[in-house]
Amino acid sequence: MKQAFDRDIERTELLSRLSNISSKKRKDLIDEYRRRSEAAFAPETLRNYRLIVRTFTEWCCNNGHNATPPIEPATVAAWVDDMGGKLAANTIETRLWGIAELHRSQFLPSPTRHRLVELALKGVKRRYGSAQRQAPPLGKREVLAVIAKLGDERRDIRDKALLWLATDTWCRASELVAFKVRDLQRQDDGSSLMFVARSKTDQNGEGSYAFLSAKGSQAVVQWIELAGRKADDPILTKSQRGGKVVPMDPATVSRIIKRCVGRPDVSAHSTRVGGVHDAFRLGCDLSSIMVAGRWTSPEMPARYGRRILASQSAAAKVSEAFDKNGGSSMPE
Known part of the structure; x- marks a missing residue:
């Protein structure tokens, strides 16, 4: 045998x-x-x-x-x-x-x-304890409010492109800075697909796609045209004119988000966590959230959404039902 x-x-x-x-x-x-x-x-x-x-x-x-x-x-x-x-x-x-x-x-x-x-x-x-520290969430409502306050200076236009990419695609900082101009694939409705060539969960480079809204696509294209970027150039770079065209450091993404939002506690991962929170609030199922964030298992998105899921749990619904019924008996 x-x-x-x-x-x-x-x-x-x-x-x-x-x-x-x-x-x-x-x-x-x-x-x-x-x-x-x-x-x-x-x-x-x-x-x-x-x-x-x-x-x-x-x-x-x-x-x-x-x-x-x-x-x-x-x-x-x-x-x-x-x-x-x-x-x-x-x-x-x-x-x-x-x-x-x-x-x-x-x-x-x-x-x-x-x-x-x-x-x-x-x-x-x-x-x-073994609980992992989670980046504080930065939801789309707060990000859009920040974008609305940015001006039309060269750095502002670059920052708008970065914020739109972060809040729409749910990409990690390492994925955001790896985007090249050719990775932006426009669609008929004005939105785009961003080709994620490699990621933390895709070390062999099979590739996947992330969604970029129509407004996000406009902001990214505006920066690409202003900066004169070519197909093989990185999208996110320094905003100064005449500088060497090299990819932004992942740590710089967090620094820009902190500066724009005015919160020292947030990071590049905050928009990823915030996206999951927004999705759970809207009633999106876990499988669609996994697709959006390119997770290969439900563990991480479920962990990100623990607070939201608790407020949507059976215990929360039972309490809400009794509150609506005056708290005297089980509603019919």
């Missing part, structure tokens, strides 16, 4: 074989892994990975631990304890991914899979 595949057993056997190869061959494998990683991972992922390794190394130096792989599970568990209450649980998990990847890159067993580390993470979640 053929034995079922077991990933853990396969990994253990591989590491056992690697432990018996020559140091030169091992070095060649590590070098090849590094080259392939550069091609396989997104630049942002690689930057995050290097930051995690650097942060961990600094923590080890400051606390008398050895940061050279293979790293002791007890050291990683102590690091998790230290991060508890300072960082969100999902951020700690991301940092553990970095340590695991550091060991994978050297074909070593990862200490993050050790029970000590698992218990440390579970203890942090139990003590401090």
Whole structure:
């Protein structure tokens, strides 16, 4: 009878074989892994990975631990304890991914899979909670009010295009700055489809589409024509004349939204959260919301809409029904 595949057993056997190869061959494998990683991972992922390794190394130096792989599970568990209450649980998990990847890159067993580390993470979640911090919502009503107050200066026209793209498409900052002029595909009713070439949930670049309203399309086209952008140029760039035409940094999107809205708490993700809130208020079903935001699972949009869904829950409807009936009995 053929034995079922077991990933853990396969990994253990591989590491056992690697432990018996020559140091030169091992070095060649590590070098090849590094080259392939550069091609396989997104630049942002690689930057995050290097930051995690650097942060961990600094923590080890400051606390008398050895940061050279293979790293002791007890050291990683102590690091998790230290991060508890300072960082969100999902951020700690991301940092553990970095340590695991550091060991994978050297074909070593990862200490993050050790029970000590698992218990440390579970203890942090139990003590401090595992709720993810959610960007405050920025709904379309507030965004349109901001757009209406912007003038006709060059920067204002660029900012209008950015705000329309953000509130209509529900795109992440990394997707917004990646839009090129050729990604704007006009439709007969004046609206447009924005081609999203790559995203957080589409690392292989299969592509998808986001909606841009007729007014949003007009604003974006106005900026493209004013800035003299060509088909392969990025849409969102610096507003100054004569500057180098390069894509805007994703962090700049948040800074512009903060400035335009006049709220320091919002970010580029706020229009994505706000869009979900607006959709739930209008009674849109979860599947259509997933399509609009290009989610592959209902978990995130449902999480974004928790507050709205609570106010639309059965408990809320029962309370409303009794309020309308004077609170004396179940309405007929």
